Amino acid sequence: MTTDDRVRGQYEALPYPPRDPRDEAKRLVVGSPSNLPEIEHFVFGGRIDRLRPFRALVAGGGTGDATIMLAQQLADAGIAGEVVYLDWSAASRGIAETRAAVRGLKNLRFVSASLLDLPTLGLGRFDYIDCCGVLHHLDDPEAGLRLLRDALSEAGGIGLMLYGEHGRRGVYDVQAVLRAVADPGAEPAQQVELARRLLAALPATNWFKRNPFVTDHLTQGDAGLADLLLSPRDRAYTVGGVRALADAAEMRIVGFVPPARYEPERMVSDARLKVRLARLAPLDKAAAAEDIAGNIKSHTFYVVRADNAVAPPSPDRREAIPVPFNVDLPAMAKGMKPGGALSASIDGLQFSFALPRRAPAIAALIDGKRDLGAIHDAMAATSPGFTWDDFVAEFGAFFASLHALGKLMLRLP
């Protein structure tokens, strides 16, 4: 049996993440990468052509999170096209298909195959490809990323998630012990049982035991434990490794999410250090942030072809439309004090964002449809003398905070 067979066998026995299709009636699972506001902001410079069918591929779709989210968001936005789900695990596909059926989604196609077979599947080119938590299981992730790149349209982009080295401290130690003591060819259920015994026996000095940031073995049942500790093959990346991978596939990183995790100047209070960190080039900043925080367990980011010069829309354009994601801004506006601060904790890391004086009024006017010009007009109507330049300064500060948290993107009409 090859390592590929064993990787596939694990997801056949224990599809990940565990999902109950009946939950689709109650909630939509949203996240990153691959939510529409982020894709539009980072990959398409704020502009997805809504008059043209949009084609997306979810490579290694698992139990369907990204597939369902993206198909639902495209349908809700009235954007024609299709989301193609691709995975080699039939059990995972079954769950994803049932979830789509519960939602009545029609803009989906399901394909059972290895993503390594992409060149011969005849699926055509894609505007966007999601590959979340998959490349790090391949024998050659660089070759995998090149295959995905070859399936992209010229202006397309890819949303990736790869394991982070620092935050998975201890994971590979436990994996190595389990590999050493497991019976060759043991069934997944036996392996899970042995893993639970080892976890219960670990002394307080063990790095996995001391790592509070990896929790799938506690929160995601047997599938979570297997995905974390029993993978026949996985590797983890630093920011430098992610960059090398993108370079090798002739791709360019256009954004890590949430951005705050990669902005080291937000992580120190010393003013001189802040200035020095703020001067670094974007990817050097990201590497410094990773080293300072020390607990990034996965890197989520977007890449485009290296020769694609696309850039996110600037927050000083009248026609730019601020689009909230996964946040109730009107409710947030009620809790904001003019000139106060916004506190947030991401994976145990505390952030405090200074808010501009008019943050509550700005937040109350953002509805995903109004553009910045209209928001300024509405504010100026009640505050004569509030100029466009005043607004740009206030909105710029507001946007920097909410965007850093991954809660606000920009799009162009």
Ligand SMILES: C[S@@+](CC[C@H](N)C(=O)[O-])C[C@H]1O[C@@H](n2cnc3c(N)ncnc32)[C@H](O)[C@@H]1O
């Ligand atoms: C950790 S799960 C992630 C699932 C999904 N992307 C998500 O984030 O929820 C990895 C998935 O990738 C699939 N996979 C791994 N290698 C693959 C390959 N070479 N071809 C197709 N699917 C693959 C597995 O079957 C599994 O469903």
